[in-house]
Amino acid sequence: DQQVKQNSPSLSVQEGRISILNCDYTNSMFDYFLWYKKYPAEGPTFLISISSIKDKNEDGRFTVFLNKSAKHLSLHIVPSQPGDSAVYFCAASADDYKLSFGAGTTVTVRA
Amino acid sequence: DTAVSQTPKYLVTQMGNDKSIKCEQNLGHDTMYWYKQDSKKFLKIMFSYNNKELIINETVPNRFSPKSPDKAHLNLHINSLELGDSAVYFCASSPQGRGELFFGEGSRLTVL
Numbered sequence: 108d109q110q111v112k113q114n115s116p117s118l119s120v121q122e123g124r125i126s127i128l129n130c131d132y133t134n135s136m137f138d139y140f141l142w143y144k145k146y147p148a149e150g151p152t153f154l155i156s157i158s159s160i161k162d163k164n165e166d167g168r169f170t171v172f173l174n175k176s177a178k179h180l181s182l183h184i185v186p187s188q189p190g191d192s193a194v195y196f197c198a199a200s201a202d203d204y205k206l207s208f209g210a211g212t213t214v215t216v217r218a
Numbered sequence: 219d220t221a222v223s224q225t226p227k228y229l230v231t232q233m234g235n236d237k238s239i240k241c242e243q244n245l246g247h248d249t250m251y252w253y254k255q256d257s258k259k260f261l262k263i264m265f266s267y268n269n270k271e272l273i274i275n276e277t278v279p280n281r282f283s284p285k286s287p288d289k290a291h292l293n294l295h296i297n298s299l300e301l302g303d304s305a306v307y308f309c310a311s312s313p314q315g316r317g318e319l320f321f322g323e324g325s326r327l328t329v330l
Contacts, residue, residue, distance in 0.1 A: 109260070139316065139317070141318065148323065148324075149323055149324075150222070150308055150310075150321030150322050150323050150324055151261070151308070151319075151321050152321070153318040153319070153320070156317070156318065194259075196261065198261075200316060203273075203314075203315030203316050204249060204251075204266035204268065204273045204274050204315040204316075205263050205266060205274055205276075206263065206319060207263075208253075208260060208261035208262070209260075210258060210259050210260050211259050
C-alpha cells in the first residue's frame with residue numbers, strides 16, 4: 108500500500124524555467140515531509156524539508172509547499188539548471204525511525 | 219572521507235547462496251537503516267536500528283538478518299537468495315529517529 112505517490116514519472120524543463128514536482132500522500136498522520144535528489148549510481152541526498160505546522164519552506168532556488176487539507180506537497184525549483192537533472196523523491200514521516208518514499212520523478216533540464 | 223559507506227557496490231550471485239552487505243557511518247549518528255529499491259524504483263524501509271537495537275522490522279522475510287555490532291555499523295546478511303531479492307540496497311543513518319537521512323551509494327544485488 109503506497110502511502111506516498113508521485114504520479115509524474117518524468118518532467119522535462121528548459122534551463123532557466125521553473126520545475127514543479129508534485130507529491131500526494133494518503134496517511135493523515137504524516138507530519139514531516141522531505142525531498143531527496145538522486146543522481147545515477149549514487150545514494151539519495153537530502154534537499155529540503157517541511158513540518159506540518161508550516162505551509163511553505165524556502166532554501167535558495169528550492170521551495171516546498173504543503174497543502175495539508177489536500178494531502179499534497181510540491182517542490183518548486185527556480186530557475187532550473189542543468190545540474191538539477193536527477194531523480195527527485197518525495198518522503199514523509201509519521202513515526203520515528205521510518206520514512207515512506209514515493210517512486211520518484213525524473214527531471215531533465217534542457218539547455 | 220565517505221560519510222556512509224557500503225560494500226560491495228555490486229554483487230552478482232546464484233539463487234540459494236548466502237551473501238552479506240556491510241555498512242559503516244562515520245557521522246556519529248545513533249540510528250541506522252536498510253532500504254530496498256526494487257524494480258519499480260520505490261525505496262522501502264526494511265530495518266531501523268537505534269544504538270544497536272532493532273526498532274523497525276518492516277515484515278522482511280527471516281532470510282534477511284541485520285546485525286549491528288556497534289552504532290557505527292549495520293550489516294545485512296541474506297540467506298538462501300531468491301530471484302526477487304534482486305534490487306539496490308541502501309544503507310542510511312540519521313542523528314535521531316526523525317529528520318534527514320544520510321544515504322550510502324547503494325549495493326546492487328543481482329540474483330541469477
